[in-house]
Amino acid sequence: MKILFITHSFNSLAQRLYLELTARGHEVSIEFDISDAVTLEAVALYRPDLVIAPFLKRAIPEAIWRERVCLIVHPGIKGDRGPSALDWAILNGEAEWGVTVLQAAAEMDAGDIWAEARFPMRQASKSSLYRNEVTEAAVAAVLESVAKFGQGGFVPEPLDYGRPDVRGQWRPAMRQEDRAIDWQHDDTATVMRKIRCADGFPGVLDEVLGLACYLYDAHPADGLTGAPGEVIAHDGGAICRATVDGAVWIGHLKEKREGEPAFKLPAAMVLGERLVGVAALSPALSRKRERGHLPSPVYGRGAGGEGERCRDIRYEEHNAVGFLHFDFYNGAMSTQQCERLLQAYLAATRRDTRVIVLAGGADFWSNGLHLNLIEAADSAADASWENINAMNDLARAVIETDSHVTLAALNGNAGAGGVFLALTADRVAARAGVVFNPHYKAMGNLYGSEYWTYLLPRRVGAERATEITDNRLPVGARQAQALGLIDACFEGDADAFRCEVEKLAETLAADAPALLAEKRERRRRDEAEKPLAAYRAEELANMKRNFYGFDPSYHVARYNFVYKVPHSRTPRHLALHRRVGK
Numbered sequence: 001m002k003i004l005f006i007t008h009s010f011n012s013l014a015q016r017l018y019l020e021l022t023a024r025g026h027e028v029s030i031e032f033d034i035s036d037a038v039t040l041e042a043v044a045l046y047r048p049d050l051v052i053a054p055f056l057k058r059a060i061p062e063a064i065w066r067e068r069v070c071l072i073v074h075p076g077i078k079g080d081r082g083p084s085a086l087d088w089a090i091l092n093g094e095a096e097w098g099v100t101v102l103q104a105a106a107e108m109d110a111g112d113i114w115a116e117a118r119f120p121m122r123q124a125s126k127s128s129l130y131r132n133e134v135t136e137a138a139v140a141a142v143l144e145s146v147a148k149f150g151q152g153g154f155v156p157e158p159l160d161y162g163r164p165d166v167r168g169q170w171r172p173a174m175r176q177e178d179r180a181i182d183w184q185h186d187d188t189a190t191v192m193r194k195i196r197c198a199d200g201f202p203g204v205l206d207e208v209l210g211l212a213c214y215l216y217d218a219h220p221a222d223g224l225t226g227a228p229g230e231v232i233a234h235d236g237g238a239i240c241r242a243t244v245d246g247a248v249w250i251g252h253l254k255e256k257r258e259g260e261p262a263f264k265l266p267a268a269m270v271l272g273e274r275l276v277g278v279a280a281l282s283p284a285l286s287r288k289r290e291r292g293h294l295p296s297p298v299y300g301r302g303a304g305g306e307g308e309r310c311r312d313i314r315y316e317e318h319n320a321v322g323f324l325h326f327d328f329y330n331g332a333m334s335t336q337q338c339e340r341l342l343q344a345y346l347a348a349t350r351r352d353t354r355v356i357v358l359a360g361g362a363d364f365w366s367n368g369l370h371l372n373l374i375e376a377a378d379s380a381a382d383a384s385w386e387n388i389n390a391m392n393d394l395a396r397a398v399i400e401t402d403s404h405v406t407l408a409a410l411n412g413n414a415g416a417g418g419v420f421l422a423l424t425a426d427r428v429a430a431r432a433g434v435v436f437n438p439h440y441k442a443m444g445n446l447y448g449s450e451y452w453t454y455l456l457p458r459r460v461g462a463e464r465a466t467e468i469t470d471n472r473l474p475v476g477a478r479q480a481q482a483l484g485l486i487d488a489c490f491e492g493d494a495d496a497f498r499c500e501v502e503k504l505a506e507t508l509a510a511d512a513p514a515l516l517a518e519k520r521e522r523r524r525r526d527e528a529e530k531p532l533a534a535y536r537a538e539e540l541a542n543m544k545r546n547f548y549g550f551d552p553s554y555h556v557a558r559y560n561f562v563y564k565v566p567h568s569r570t571p572r573h574l575a576l577h578r579r580v581g582k
């Protein structure tokens with residue numbers, strides 16, 4: 001089938017659906033929802049069998065949905081309607097939620113229903129639910145709908161609120177008034193729901209130490225208390241704010257500026273001088289530290305325990321296997337985070353274990369450079385240079401490890417430098433739902449580093465390496481395995497993945513002596529042929545031009561990315577119908 005995606009952007013859900021449909025032999029072309037005229041033109045050029053809207057905020061013009069079937073992916077249960085579906089589900093504390101595929105009609109989200117898939121809700125942010133439960137349900141519901149459409153003769157179900165399984169309702173766009181936190185009355189659970197239902201967009205508008213800003217990235221701060229609303233501590237860039245019955249860590253803020261755009265940054269950085277006088281760590285935690293109850297440099301986030309610190313890097317051990325978790329917001333890795341992760345990694349290599357699992361975070365494994373912090377720096381070029389060198393130092397440490405077998409285990413997506421950082425490991429395994437973006441070019445023709453010129457051809461060969469980096473397309477985990485980009489791919493959810501990774505790590509631990517001998521020999525040969533330092537120098541010479549050279553494309557692309565500047569056209573590599581000579 002020829003399927004046209006009409007979508008606000010090629011977001012993670014649209015990418016995943018694109019991969020699932022193309023893997024099943026369908027041809028998918030993409031058009032961003034820029035204007036009705038452009039959308040009409042795309043339909044006329046491509047003449048699709050079916051239109052799908054994976055992530056669409058505006059109405060599909062009547063001239064299109066009257067002519068052909070247009071399927072809307074709606075992140076809500078049957079009968080749920082409106083632009084803030086998931087926001088309301090989280091705020092209202094729904095125990096179960098779902099995704100409905102419905103046919104576009106005149107009345108928004110009131111068209112006939114093609115499929116629905118449900119899931120139990122998890123206490124997590126909107127973006128985390130969207131990237132996991134919503135995405136899996138959307139894949140199931142879209143594949144079911146496409147199969148029904150392909151077979152023909154299926155009559156979709158008209159929306160009928162009289163039916164017992166139609167339990168949703170119309171809900172308006174959620175306003176900041178609906179999200180507003182009342183620090184004098186809201187308990188921790190309520191504050192968490194309010195921040196989570198707005199994370200990553202649009203955030204909860206609030207005032208922190210006199211500054212109007214949007215809140216993101218909240219975690220309960222168990223065991224900490226203070227006067228409700230008061231900022232009682234800061235740690236690792238996050239601030240801790242007391243509620244009526246506890247406290248929450250808030251990792252990121254976006255300043256609200258009148259008539260001026262802003263972007264998300266670590267909370268402590270946005271607050272700056274305003275934090276003077278706030279304890280760098282809560283008194284309760286300082287006491288714990290003095291008593292030696294905070295032993296390792298890495299300590300859990302969200303792992304329970306009294307008076308927990310807010311840390312993004314966590315290490316745990318099971319028998320001969322060390323697990324290094326690094327859960328960075330949006331998968332972005334700043335210079336400092338790279339340096340801290342390198343220290344944690346080196347500490348792990350000094351442990352009496354045989355395997356180190358690089359587990360990344362729950363929602364992202366890594367997306368490479370921290371573009372928001374680079375944008376905020378006095379010299380974006382200098383900050384980029386420092387950040388890529390820190391990434392490279394980390395990458396080199398993993399490549400050169402000969403004391404342990406390393407396993408990159410990707411439960412979440414990886415993009416750009418994050419993909420190549422994963423390839424530094426001896427073995428790479430991913431959850432089947434993971435989407436890779438193993439290329440840099442989309443970011444203003446960035447050349448890239450992280451030793452990718454060594455790591456990628458070594459795995460897939462020179463020809464495929466060029467193809468993968470030129471295509472600028474997402475690659476699914478199964479496809480990545482078939483290409484040789486990764487070694488293993490495990491079906492199922494995060495829990496199932498964790499089990500499979502543990503098993504694989506145990507097997508690697510049992511084989512460690514032989515694997516390590518092989519690795520040392522291979523590194524010796526590779527190093528003799530071309531030293532790692534030469535790959536790095538060549539890549540960095542190109543990066544220097546990207547950062548400091550005459551062509552500002554990287555800086556422009558980064559600005560557009562950080563400030564979320566709306567697309568003005570669909571990239572040619574996605575819009576098959578706009579290809580010349582087609």
Ligand code: THG
Binds near residue numbers: 056061062082104111
């Ligand atoms: N039919 C058609 N086109 C569609 C849908 C449809 N396009 C996508 C759409 N469903 C997805 N669902 C909605 C439902 C409601 C609104 C937007 C998308 C909505 N929007 C407000 C408006 O347009 O005024 C603005 C909301 C806001 O402020 O964010 O109400 O079923 N043909």
